[in-house]
Amino acid sequence: MMMSPYVTQFNLLCQVSLCIQYYSHSKVDAAYPGATQTWQIITREISMYCKLNRHLFVISLFVFLSAFSLDSDATETRLVVYVMAQDAKFIGDFTGGAQVVIKHRETGEILSRGITSGGTGNTEQIINAESMQQTISSDAAFYLARLSIKQPTPISIEVSAPMNFPQSIHQQSLSRWLFPGVEDTPVFVKLAGYIVEGQFELTKNKFNLNDAQLNISARVRMLCGCALSRDGIWRSDNANVWAEINQGPDKLASFDLGYRDESRFSGVIDIRSLKVTDKTRLTIYARSKDGQHTGRWSALISEALKNNRKEIYE
Structure with a gap:
């Protein structure tokens, strides 16, 4: 039985559509997230048109292929x-990586987005490197x-990092020109700052904020996760760490936290005279002596x- 020209044309359209969808998924989707879904939507629309009027087939196919070919002369360009x-070291998986967003500087269009992945790199190699290029080791985190x-x-x-510590995220940006097909030397972005984590608990009267002491512990590290220590590469005595207790805009108390062991600082304050309420806030700050690194x-x-009530009654 002979198939009608319409059926033959429609089958051809489906085959072409499937081929283009496969190509877009394997080649284009990396640069244009959601491209495959776009082809599927266009294919469905063409099918509906063809069912209504077979004469639209040629026009629909032309429009479809034209839309696909709009970016056919675009060149994949890689940037590391x-x-x-x-x-310190590279920001990678250990602290959640760094988010990298690349935008067209004039239109604001997002061209690429991702997270750096990998290790913190080789400490000795980084310290002894005479150029940024020489800091790169095989395990150094990057985003391609x-x-x-x-x-x-x-x-x-x-760039924003480290992603695993929302209160310690620092940001930086830079601009440059990118040329089609030209794989430039890697881009290096440096972020200054500390990761600051806090813990505290009530002692003495654990059920009354106005009759208790507050034990405070802070963990302070470089953004790559490297620890501060008394005699290490990243010195604890280079960091000033202190806590503040605030009631809205009013500061009720401020006191230093002393170094205890690797990356850890602690202190105790009597809060019985501070008139603490449910809105009283504890904030821990860290600042390097040269002011380059800060965190809270x-x-x-x-x-x-x-938390104390939960631990006792559950």
Whole structure:
């Protein structure tokens, strides 16, 4: 039985559509997230048109192939981005990596987005390196961006890290030009700052905020996760760590936290005279002596009371 020209044309369209969808999924989707879904939607629309009027087949196929070919002359251009903690090592999996967002500097269009992945690198190699290129080891974390561009493009590279510690996220950005098909030397972005984590508990009267002492412990590290120590590469005596208790904009108390052991600082304060309420907040700050590295962590003191009750009654 002979198939009608319409059926033959429609089958041909389906085959072409499937081929293009496969190509887009394997080649284009890396640069254009969601491209495959776009082809599927267009294919479905063409099918509906063809069922209504077979004469639309030729027009639909032309439009479909034209849409696909719009980016056919775009060239995949790779860019490797390394993010380092200033004065320390690479920011990678250990602290959740660094988010890298590459945008068209003039339009704001996001061209690529991802997280650096890998290790913190080789300590000795980083310390002895005479150039940024020499700091790279096989396990150093990085993000590989694959961008599809047709012409020289002005871009901005925005970096945020470390992603596993929302209260300690620091940001940095830089700009440059990108050229189609030209794989530039790696981009290095340095972030200054500390990761600050806090813990505290009530002692004496654990059920009354106005009749208790507050034991405070802070963990302070470089953004790559490297520890501060008394005699190590990243010195604990270079960091000033202190805590503040605030009631809204009013400071009720401020006191230093002393170094105890690797990356840990602690202190105790009597809060019986501070008129603490459910809105009283404890904030821990860290600042290097040269001011290059800073960090903070904050929480409501009332959470300590809730935690104590939970531990006792459950």
